[in-house]
Amino acid sequence: MERAFLFMAENNFCKPVSDWFSATLGLPTEVQALAWKSIAAGQHTLISAPTGSGKTLAAFLIVLDRLIQESLGGTLLDRTRVIYVSPLKALSNDIEKNLQRPLSEIRSYHSDDFKVRVQLRTGDTTAAERAAILKVPPHILITTPESLYLLLTAERGRKILGDVDTVIIDEIHALIGNKRGSHLALSLERLERLSTKKIQRIGISATQKPLQKVADFLIGNRDEPVGIIQVGHRREMELSIEVPKSPLGAVMSNEVWEEIYERLIELIQEHRTTLIFVNTRRLAERLSHILIERLGADVVRAHHGSMSKEHRFDAEQRLKSGSLKA
Numbered sequence: 001m002e003r004a005f006l007f008m009a010e011n012n013f014c015k016p017v018s019d020w021f022s023a024t025l026g027l028p029t030e031v032q033a034l035a036w037k038s039i040a041a042g043q044h045t046l047i048s049a050p051t052g053s054g055k056t057l058a059a060f061l062i063v064l065d066r067l068i069q070e071s072l073g074g075t076l077l078d079r080t081r082v083i084y085v086s087p088l089k090a091l092s093n094d095i096e097k098n099l100q101r102p103l104s105e106i107r108s109y110h111s112d113d114f115k116v117r118v119q120l121r122t123g124d125t126t127a128a129e130r131a132a133i134l135k136v137p138p139h140i141l142i143t144t145p146e147s148l149y150l151l152l153t154a155e156r157g158r159k160i161l162g163d164v165d166t167v168i169i170d171e172i173h174a175l176i177g178n179k180r181g182s183h184l185a186l187s188l189e190r191l192e193r194l195s196t197k198k199i200q201r202i203g204i205s206a207t208q209k210p211l212q213k214v215a216d217f218l219i220g221n222r223d224e225p226v227g228i229i230q231v232g233h234r235r236e237m238e239l240s241i242e243v244p245k246s247p248l249g250a251v252m253s254n255e256v257w258e259e260i261y262e263r264l265i266e267l268i269q270e271h272r273t274t275l276i277f278v279n280t281r282r283l284a285e286r287l288s289h290i291l292i293e294r295l296g297a298d299v300v301r302a303h304h305g306s307m308s309k310e311h312r313f314d315a316e317q318r319l320k321s322g323s324l325k326a
Contacts, residue, residue: 012040013061014065016110016114017065020105020108020109024105025057031047031049031232035058041227043225043227044202045229046208047059047202047203047229048206048214048229049232050232055204056204059204060084063140067140071114071115078136079162079163080140080161081139081164082140083161084167084168087175088144096120100118103116116139117138118142119140120142124309152191152194162196164191167188168204169202169203171204172203173207176214201219211228215228261290261294264287264326271325272322274326284302288302291326298323299326301319
């Protein structure tokens, strides 16, 4: 613990953050140590590391520390300073929870409370919650590319974004080379024009390649250095292609579908967790209905963007806890 505290102090973290990290997590992971150095130097930073390596804190802790120090010093205003962008609403929910917890725990390491607020703004956010964000802006706003665009388009939304100095883009690989990525790139340039501060961009992903092209996407149309942090390796994968024994045609016969159902049931029963991807929401509903009939409602759930926020959240939490198999 002493080594951990010395490391945090040497990297200029404030005492509440140093005490909390040293007591709860110990020494930083490799990706955290490297990323903090780059972010603290003010560089745009691209973080590439496997799941479970501590990427979220690698991107966020320096930013949290800055806000906490300003709050304790009495200089933190009610303005949004950090925007976290995720292409997935489910991931946005997780990040909000994963930030609120350390903030709550860090408060216990300091006698004077600090006021750093985190709020979520996605398509699921209610009208009342959106109005509250505009009335008292969060210091860290967690959002999706589409919701960021809506904020930038509305006059009241633009008013709270003029002091943004950090943008964190998670799962950046999912935005490269598609319309959502192009749309986000435009929104980020609009944000640059709007903000009175130089914006530091931080990208995160476990599966991004080639790194230099991803870094170019991250910083947009500017000639500025990017710190590229690459740590770890991808896990080994077992890949196979399976086709039904019955002949395939332009329209799938009931016989072919029956073989697919039976094979999916075998795979679900053989594994702890199975994710089944289909190309339409209708098929997701149909397939889950059939599998539920054969395996039970507690085993399989459908999940897609047209479902209610509560239904999706329940499925996500059950999947993470291990109580849902598919």
